[in-house]
Every structure is written in C-alpha cells, then in structure tokens.
Amino acid sequence: MKKRDVIIACDFASAAETFRFLDRFESEKPFVKIGMELYYAEGPAIVREIKRRGHPIFLDLKLHDIPNTVRKAMAVLSRLDVDMCNVHAAGTIEMMRAAREGLTRPDGTRPLLIAVTQLTSTSQERMQRELLVNATMDETIVRYALNTKEAGLDGVVCSPLEAGMVKKACGRDFLTVTPGIRFADGDAGDQVRITTPARAREIGSDFIVVGRPVTAAADPVAAYRRCVVDFVGTM
Numbered sequence: 001m002k003k004r005d006v007i008i009a010c011d012f013a014s015a016a017e018t019f020r021f022l023d024r025f026e027s028e029k030p031f032v033k034i035g036m037e038l039y040y041a042e043g044p045a046i047v048r049e050i051k052r053r054g055h056p057i058f059l060d061l062k063l064h065d066i067p068n069t070v071r072k073a074m075a076v077l078s079r080l081d082v083d084m085c086n087v088h089a090a091g092t093i094e095m096m097r098a099a100r101e102g103l104t105r106p107d108g109t110r111p112l113l114i115a116v117t118q119l120t121s122t123s124q125e126r127m128q129r130e131l132l133v134n135a136t137m138d139e140t141i142v143r144y145a146l147n148t149k150e151a152g153l154d155g156v157v158c159s160p161l162e163a164g165m166v167k168k169a170c171g172r173d174f175l176t177v178t179p180g181i182r183f184a185d186g187d188a189g190d191q192v193r194i195t196t197p198a199r200a201r202e203i204g205s206d207f208i209v210v211g212r213p214v215t216a217a218a219d220p221v222a223a224y225r226r227c228v229v230d231f232v233g234t235m
C-alpha cells in the first residue's frame with residue numbers, strides 16, 4: 001500500500017456495475033472503497049473478487065454499536081483481506097478499543113483501522129441544532145481524533161479542511177483519510193466541507209476518497225488520473 005493515495009469510492013448498486021467501472025482501468029489498480037450500498041447488495045464475495053483483481057480495499061462500513069457487537073463484527077471482517085476499515089468515533093473510546101481488539105488476526109496483523117469524526121455532509125449548524133453538540137465543528141473533530149488515537153486506532157476520516165488541525169493535535173503519523181473532494185470546476189452535490197485534491201495534499205491528507213467526481217465523470221479514468229497527479233504528484 002502506498003503512503004499517499006487516491007481512493008475511489010465505488011458507490012455502485014451491484015457487482016456488474018462495479019466491474020464495468022473497474023474494467024475501464026487497464027494496468028492501474030486503484031485503491032477502491034467499498035461502502036454500504038455495494039457491500040449490502042453483494043456481500044463479502046465482492047470484497048474477495050476486487051481483492052483478487054489486485055486492488056487495495058477500504059471497507060467503509062462505519063460500524064457504530066455497543067462495544068461487544070462491534071468487537072465480534074470486526075472479528076468477522078478481519079477474515080476478509082481488506083487494507084482499511086472503519087468505525088464511528090461517536091461510538092466512544094471503549095467501542096473503538098473493542099473494534100481494534102476484534103479486528104486483529106491470529107498472526108497479529110490487521111487492516112488499518114480509522115474512525116469517522118463527523119461526516120463531511122454535516123454542517124456545524126445542523127450538528128449544533130439537531131444533535132445538540134454545543135462545541136464547534138473544529139473542537140468536535142479534534143476531540144474525536146484524540147479519542148481515536150487514545151483507543152489505539154491509526155487515524156480518522158475527516159474533511160480535508162480539517163486534516164491540518166488533526167495532524168497538529170495527534171501527530172504527523174496519525175492518518176487522515178479525507179472525502180469531500182471536488183475539482184475546482186465541479187459540482188459539490190450534498191457535500192459541505194470540501195476542497196480540491198491539490199489543496200488536500202497541501203493541508204496534509206494522507207488518502208483522499210473521491211466518489212462522484214470520478215465515477216460520474218464522462219471519462220472516469222482521466223478524472224482518476226487528474227486526481228492522482230494533483231494529489232500524489234505523479235502517476
């Protein structure tokens with residue numbers, strides 16, 4: 001796995017659609033994010049098949065439940081050979097610790113485990129009004145990131161705009177995986193806290209997660225390459 005990379009959010013409804021998309025890439029094997037829609041539709045078989053084709057995988061199921069349930073669910077997921085998976089930091093330090101314990105394989109290895117701070121579709125106004133969180137968005141993100149570090153996880157999912165302050169609070173080695181990426185000339189859609197691939201690199205993202213700007217592009221391979229060049233520097 002590369003230290004800095006572009007992860008494509010394969011938010012497709014079926015295996016057929018996913019492979020039609022992945023077949024467009026010839027020799028490149030982009031890092032693929034499998035989210036709830038695809039996983040719930042196709043189950044673990046889709047993970048095994050994408051892995052067999054040589055793609056690194058981020059299994060984005062955002063677990064959030066009582067610690068015992070999360071521990072056991074992670075133990076099952078650890079048998080899938082994914083490279084990264086995640087939980088919600090809102091589940092508390094105890095839940096995150098349980099996730100990490102459950103995820104570890106008998107040989108001591110495990111995928112990277114990261115925690116979602118606040119979804120990049122959530123605005124501070126909605127967080128305060130609907131969730132009764134009185135802190136600011138930045139305070140919440142930093143606190144969730146520190147909790148994640150304390151629980152022994154590898155990093156967080158956050159907006160690219162927050163990657164710098166997360167690194168400052170948790171250290172350079174603490175990973176930031178950032179969705180909410182848009183080209184300067186693209187559509188924001190439902191995302192609120194967004195920036196471009198190049199700016200995400202400047203702020204300190206380790207991995208950017210890009211969905212619709214690639215999957216809905218007229219030429220997805222070209223859009224992916226544009227992200228890689230802007231974010232990583234070279235193809």
Ligand code: C5P
Nearest residue numbers: 009035118119120157179209210211212
């Ligand atoms: O299409 P778009 O680029 O907005 O896709 C972003 C992806 O990142 C989606 O799969 C979404 O579920 C995911 N994500 C997010 N914000 C988070 C965590 C994950 O947008 N905080």
